[in-house]
Amino acid sequence: MRPRGLAPVSLVLALTLAGCAMTTALDVGYPEQGANRALLASAAPRRVQISDVVDHRMETARVGTKPKDGGDIVTSRPVVDIVREALGVEMSKNRHVLVSDRPDVVLTAAVEVFRLDAVQGYRSLQYVGEAIIALTVVDGSTGDTLLTRRYVGIRRREVDKPDESQWREVLDTALARAMHDLATDPDLVAAVGGSRAPSARPAT
Amino acid sequence: MLLCPDGQRSSADAIGQRTRSVVRRIRSGVVAVALLSLWGCASTPAPAPTARPFDDVRRLAIIVSGESALSVVGHDAEPGRTFDEILAWYPTKPWMRPLADLVHKGINRARELGRTATISGSIDDLAPRTIVAASMARTLRASGWFDEIRTLEREPTAEDRWRDDAVVRVMVPTWGLVRVREDPDLVAGFAEVRGYLMAPGTGVIRWEASQDVTAPEQFPLDAFKKDHDFARQQLVDILERAGQRLASELMYARSAGR
Numbered sequence: 424m425r426p427r428g429l430a431p432v433s434l435v436l437a438l439t440l441a442g443c444a445m446t447t448a449l450d451v452g453y454p455e456q457g458a459n460r461a462l463l464a465s466a467a468p469r470r471v472q473i474s475d476v477v478d479h480r481m482e483t484a485r486v487g488t489k490p491k492d493g494g495d496i497v498t499s500r501p502v503v504d505i506v507r508e509a510l511g512v513e514m515s516k517n518r519h520v521l522v523s524d525r526p527d528v529v530l531t532a533a534v535e536v537f538r539l540d541a542v543q544g545y546r547s548l549q550y551v552g553e554a555i556i557a558l559t560v561v562d563g564s565t566g567d568t569l570l571t572r573r574y575v576g577i578r579r580r581e582v583d584k585p586d587e588s589q590w591r592e593v594l595d596t597a598l599a600r601a602m603h604d605l606a607t608d609p610d611l612v613a614a615v616g617g618s619r620a621p622s623a624r625p626a627t
Numbered sequence: 628m629l630l631c632p633d634g635q636r637s638s639a640d641a642i643g644q645r646t647r648s649v650v651r652r653i654r655s656g657v658v659a660v661a662l663l664s665l666w667g668c669a670s671t672p673a674p675a676p677t678a679r680p681f682d683d684v685r686r687l688a689i690i691v692s693g694e695s696a697l698s699v700v701g702h703d704a705e706p707g708r709t710f711d712e713i714l715a716w717y718p719t720k721p722w723m724r725p726l727a728d729l730v731h732k733g734i735n736r737a738r739e740l741g742r743t744a745t746i747s748g749s750i751d752d753l754a755p756r757t758i759v760a761a762s763m764a765r766t767l768r769a770s771g772w773f774d775e776i777r778t779l780e781r782e783p784t785a786e787d788r789w790r791d792d793a794v795v796r797v798m799v800p801t802w803g804l805v806r807v808r809e810d811p812d813l814v815a816g817f818a819e820v821r822g823y824l825m826a827p828g829t830g831v832i833r834w835e836a837s838q839d840v841t842a843p844e845q846f847p848l849d850a851f852k853k854d855h856d857f858a859r860q861q862l863v864d865i866l867e868r869a870g871q872r873l874a875s876e877l878m879y880a881r882s883a884g885r
Contacts, residue, residue, distance in 0.1 A: 459883045462770055542809055544702040545731055551807050551841065577841045579805070579817065581702075600872070607878040609769050 447489065448499040449591045453509035453598055455516065461606040463517035466616035471519045472526035472563065476507040479533045479557075486594065487539030490548060496590060502537045506556055509598060513606050519615065526563035528615055533557040535573070539594055548585045552578040552593035554601045560614040570614035576601030681793065681824065681833045682882050686775040688791040689764055690782060691756035693798035699742035699814070699848070700805040703735050742848065743803065749855030755799045755866050759820055762870025763797065763877075770878055788827055795824045797873065802866065804851060805841070813845035816865030822873045836876045840869040 480502070487496040498505060510530060511521055536555035541548055553576070560570040578596035582589055605611060714723055760778045767776050775791075783790070802818040823835035842865045851858040 459879055459881075461879050461882065462772070464882075465771075540808055542702045542806055543704055545704045545708060545735075546728075547702070549702050549805075549807075553843070555843065575843045577843060579807070579839045579841045600875075603879040604871075604875050607770065607875045609771065 445492070445494040446497060447494065447587060447590070448497050449486070449594065450499045451486075451505055451591055451594045451598065452500075453505070453512055453595070453602055455512050457599065458512050458516040458602075459606075460517055461603070462609065462612055463513065463519075463606045463615065466517075466519075466612045468518045468520060469527040469615055469617070470522045470525065470563070471514045471615065472522055472524075472529045473507055473510050473514070474529050474531050476503040476510070476532045476534065478503050479535050480537060482538075486537055487541070487590070490541045490543060490585065496539060498537075498594075502534050505598070506532060506534050506537075506554075509602050510558075510605075513602055517606065527617065528563050528569070529561040531559045531561070537594070537598075539590055544581075547581055547583050549579065549581045550589060550593045552580075552590075552597035554594070554597040556601055556605075558605065558611075560611065562617065569618070570610055572608065572610065574601040574605045574608075576604070680882050681880075682772075684792040684824075684881075685773055686791045686793075687767065687773055687777075687824075688783060688794045689760045689776065689778045690794055690796050691760050691778070691780055691798075692796045693756070693800060695755045695799045696801050697743055697747055697750070697755075698801055698803045699739055699746065700803065700817075701735065701739060701742065702806050703738065706731055706734060745852045746804070746855070746858045749859045750862055753859070753862065753866075755802050755818065756797060758863060758866040759799050759818070759870040759873070760797050762867040763795075763822075763874045764870075766871045766874035767878070770874075772878065772881070783827075791827060793824050793826055793833065795822050795877065797822050797870075799866070799869070802862070802869075804848070804862075806848075807841065807845055812847065814848050814851070815845045816842040816861045818865050818869040820869045820873055822877065824877065834877060834880050836873060836880075838869065838872045838876065840865060840872050842868065 478501075483502075485495040485497050486502070488494065489496055510532060514521055514530075533556070534554075535557055536553050538553050540551045540553075542551070555573060555575050557571070557573045559568060561568055576597040576599065578593045578600065580589065580593050711727070714720075714727060717723060757778075757780070764776045764778050767773055777791075783794075798821045800819050800821070803816070804814045805817040806812060807815045818840045819837070820840060821835070821837045823832050825832050842861065844861075846861075851861065
């Protein structure tokens with residue numbers, strides 16, 4: 424006789440294993456330990472509110488597909504939360520204070536691309552991770568737009584032995600590159616400081 | 628509920644208890660396996676980068692260094708994949724596999740050279756390391772962090788050597804076009820760049836970075852073959868982007884650990 428208690432547990436196990444095979448969730452992020460004080464700290468400390476981070480990706484259900492079985496690759500947290508957290512880390516690390524009211528400047532961001540692609544070679548695989556974040560800085564008191572800029576982080580990596588840990592590394596690095604460009608952008612420094620700066624370098 | 632004589636009931640109870648005990652143990656084991664499976668799906672956190680601060684550097688020289696090779700990287704799976712299918716019919720002849728690998732590499736090397744030749748005519752006069760170094764210098768100057776930044780095509784002379792607080796050597800080992808998307812096949816400009824910063828006369832490296840820089844825009848390869856001006860502009864753009872990237876990473880690491 425088959426014990427009845429095993430049936431639901433077996434179902435959970437089967438679903439778990441099936442889920443693992445079909446969908447992989449990546450814990451992508453921008454850890455605070457990896458962030459440095461950068462050019463963004465040149466602006467006097469400001470009260471910064473990160474208001475809206477919206478998802479403008481064409482495909483929001485996944486960040487990529489697995490090269491072998493076509494299963495979905497997703498992030499374990501919503502992409503907008505990952506980007507909001509990354510922006511918060513950069514602002515805090517650069518001595519600005521995150522607030523929810525009476526801000527000096529307000530940041531809004533749109534995630535335009537957050538994606539992992541793979542190109543299958545003969546004995547190798549190339550991953551391309553891409554994070555494109557459009558950032559707008561608004562004066563907290565007047566509502567004037569001080570800066571609109573797109574930050575693009577791309578990581579390309581060729582591997583001989585594909586491994587799931589590489590997917591996360593590629594997306595982590597793409598996000599980090601976008602954040603590093605942001606934290607070292609003199610125009611953003613000026614905007615966070617409260618002035619509308621002339622463009623010192625072209626939008627990347 | 629069935630009523631049984633005492634002896635039968637105690638025997639049935641004992642069997643029931645043993646069964647429940649076994650089910651509990653199996654359930655615990657299955658839950659543990661499920662948890663381990665889920666744990667296996669997650670990856671470990673990426674290690675934090677390490678760097679030594681160099682925010683005392685105010686005068687910087689950027690020196691171009693090394694050789695640069697233009698290439699059009701296809702990452703072609705064929706004809707190797709077809710060879711594999713054919714070889715599956717001849718499992719007793721393992722010596723054929725290395726031969727197939729060699730043929731695959733040879734064919735794709737010839738393809739790559741052919742593709743590179745079609746775009747190289749329009750960019751013969753481009754100096755990739757110089758473009759990267761100039762773009763890097765522009766980006767660093769815009770930061771306002773440095774009093775002086777100069778770019779050099781060769782190592783400084785003996786009397787000039789102590790003028791700078793630090794030198795950054797910039798290399799561009801490869802650059803060109805790389806296939807970044809399948810179905811449809813699309814390519815993008817790329818540049819592999821390296822930079823390292825050292826104090827003159829010490830040999831101590833205070834920062835180094837390797838960057839795989841890829842253009843965000845992707846096009847069919849034909850677009851580059853047919854329009855040489857377009858190809859040239861795209862490749863200049865990616866080299867400038869590579870200079871900006873190196874500069875961003877250098878500035879980001881400048882106060883690391885502070």
